[in-house]
Amino acid sequence: MTDALRVTDLKVNYGGIQAVKGISLTVGRGEIVALIGANGAGKTSTLKAIVRLIASQGQIDFFGATAGGRATHQIAALGVSLVPEGRAIFGNMSVRENLEMGAFLHRDALERKHHMERVFALFPRLAERLKQDGNTLSGGEQQMLAIGRAMMSQPKLLLLDEPSLGLAPKLVGEIFAAIRVIAADGLSILLVEQNTRLALKTAGRAYVLVTGEVALSGNAEDLRDDPRIQSAYLGGDTTRSNG
Amino acid sequence: MSTFLQQLVNGLSVGSIYALIALGYTMVYGTLGLINFAHGEVFMIGCYIGLYAAFWLGYDALAAASFSPMSATLVLLLAMAGAAIVGMLIERLAYRPLRGAPRLAPLITAIGVSLLLQNIAVLAFSANPRKFPSIITEHRLEFAGVTITNIKIFIFAVSILLMLALEFFVKKTWTGRAMRAISFNLPAAKLMGVPADRVISLTFAIGSALAAAGGILFGLDQTKLEPLMGNMIGLKAFIAAVLGGIGNIRGAAIGGLLIGVAELMTAGYISSGYRDAITFVILIVILLFRPQGLLGVVRQEKV
């Protein structure tokens, strides 16, 4: 069976600066794969290039179909959903409208209702704030809404850009519990994180990005025990590293 | 008191035309962050399309009263459709190639398009003022010393109807919601599967159609057309959009009405010589004390 995502020799340039220097990675169907690395390593650029929000070189395939020649909205139609860094909630819309925007490509009202119920099961807090404007939510609630909105598009491949960023540990726990529930449904996930410990606990495999190149990759368990990871990203025994 | 009421009625009528044009500025600014300086020219072109459509539909100045309401409606619709196409062409040919360029480039282009269209209009329609056909026969009604014409009522009613239709469209339809999503965060809208280019194109079409409707209403009221007419009216409508809070649809409607009323009050109580000046006074005051406009919010950082 073809992979959910196959990236081959991806390069991203900003002016003269190469932020991503020819990386290759795959996400199998139903797999959670982590992409970890320090701030500025090129993780966000990689995700943006995958959904064609920014120009890039290299080959990208979703479920065997090439991304070449497709615009961002057409990639969404392939069942690929990016939860962007910083959440990008529509602050001028209510929580309900945000969720409905997520279902922009799925207009069937009954189906939409069903998916909204599932989002509420995942994040009960969103159900309590349906009428509230997006920009009045707390950071954690916005992250929940961003993931919920992505789930409304009934994705087959979910790309998550630093869902833990700026959140209190308790909320991080809630978000990651939800991610595991989503993954148990068979969704394929590419998880970008600076929180290496958490990422390696959640994912089956991982790639370590260093200044735009894959420096290391393998099973998450093996990487957790790798001394290079331990010293560079897990910082001995501290719980959180910013790289 | 009757001066006040008379100027209020006339002001609301003129103001509703400004409001219709202001909507186009505000919608385009909302989605692209671009001030479409060619919008006043779209208004002018809409006016001329109406003029030619009326003659094409058999309008005869000597038998104006026999022009049917059906035909008058058709004039309005043809002008709106024609202007919508012009607006979409402007976006496609002039602005889309510059998407992602520094903000100054589309701004200068907009001024260029505006001048280009003015000159094309001089060539195509001649620089001489033309009389707009009286596709609706004027009737005067008197109420407590205030004269109201059926045309003024028609102008106000059509404007309000179009504005309500737009409000419904933006709030209740998927495409309208997509417009709001684009205006808040373009990349995020694309991630939701919104075909942004198509929606932006439609935004230009709708804004232009509304400007053309404004053009026909203006023609009915003022009856004189000329290729440079888009300049001053476009500027006033733009100021109306700024007054209401640029990017805000209700704001544009309110801004237009306020400016229309302010103008006619100035004309009625001070001097008609100051009629145009008051708009600029309003602009200066709003920029000094509330630059985000009456209903505008300070724009959030985009991701």
Ligand SMILES: Nc1ncnc2c1ncn2[C@@H]1O[C@H](COP(=O)(O)OP(=O)(O)O)[C@@H](O)[C@H]1O
């Ligand atoms: N829009 C941009 N213009 C120029 N340089 C950028 C831009 N976005 C990111 N970069 C640079 O590209 C590199 C990778 O950034 P990014 O992909 O955001 O990394 P990460 O998500 O891993 O923190 C950084 O050096 C960053 O400064």
Ligand SMILES: [Mg+2]
């Ligand atoms: Mg990042």
